Amino acid sequence: MLTIIDYDAGNTYNVQKAFDFLGVKTELTADPEKILASHGLILPGVGAFAPAMQTLQARGLDSVIKQAVAKGTPLLGICLGMQLLFESSSEYGQHAGLALIPGKVIALPAKKGFKIPQMGWNQHELRQSDSVFAYVAQEYTYFVHSFYAQCPNEYLVSQVEYSAPVPAIVRNKNVYGFQFHPEKSGQVGIKLLRTFVEEVVEA
Numbered sequence: 001m002l003t004i005i006d007y008d009a010g011n012t013y014n015v016q017k018a019f020d021f022l023g024v025k026t027e028l029t030a031d032p033e034k035i036l037a038s039h040g041l042i043l044p045g046v047g048a049f050a051p052a053m054q055t056l057q058a059r060g061l062d063s064v065i066k067q068a069v070a071k072g073t074p075l076l077g078i079c080l081g082m083q084l085l086f087e088s089s090s091e092y093g094q095h096a097g098l099a100l101i102p103g104k105v106i107a108l109p110a111k112k113g114f115k116i117p118q119m120g121w122n123q124h125e126l127r128q129s130d131s132v133f134a135y136v137a138q139e140y141t142y143f144v145h146s147f148y149a150q151c152p153n154e155y156l157v158s159q160v161e162y163s164a165p166v167p168a169i170v171r172n173k174n175v176y177g178f179q180f181h182p183e184k185s186g187q188v189g190i191k192l193l194r195t196f197v198e199e200v201v202e203a
């Protein structure tokens with residue numbers, strides 16, 4: 001069973017439905033004991049960075065997540081949930097993140113021909129050929145975001161080109177992030193979630 005961290009994130013229902021479709025049981029909880037006992041964690045998220053971090057902190061979930069990761073529990077952050085994994089975000093001011101992956105989140109640059117937010121399908125370019133997600137090369141997934149992560153290449157599994165090179169899948173040991181919405185990315189999105197379960201959590 002996977003544990004979806006409950007901090008009133010907006011895409012929790014759709015993420016749960018995606019795992020239901022996979023036949024993977026999930027439990028939505030903010031209970032520290034359940035999170036620490038979990039075999040795999042999902043950090044969903046849509047909306048602004050600061051209120052999301054404030055809710056995590058208000059529920060003590062920031063430290064519980066860090067404890068779980070430190071003992072090796074795999075964690076997948078989705079969209080805003082991926083951005084929260086980094087050290088900081090400049091969305092509406094400067095805010096500290098969970099600092100589970102080195103790097104910062106900044107605004108997508110304005111550039112002629114690139115509407116902000118990026119809202120649509122984009123094609124992955126692979127950066128780590130030995131990743132369990134390597135098959136995502138040249139595949140398309142669905143993005144909705146105005147901010148993006150800047151991180152050292154060693155944490156980059158795949159990226160998409162928009163008004164800047166956007167990390168699409170990132171990894172730091174047992175911590176993974178998807179900037180896109182796998183729950184809105186059709187068969188590829190479902191396959192990527194299945195890979196996280198079968199090749200990471202259950203491996």
Ligand SMILES: NC(=O)CC[C@H](N)C(=O)O
Pocket residue numbers: 045046047048049079080083091117144145146147148
């Ligand atoms: N869809 C989202 O929640 C996007 C996350 C973040 N607010 C961004 O604009 O990048």
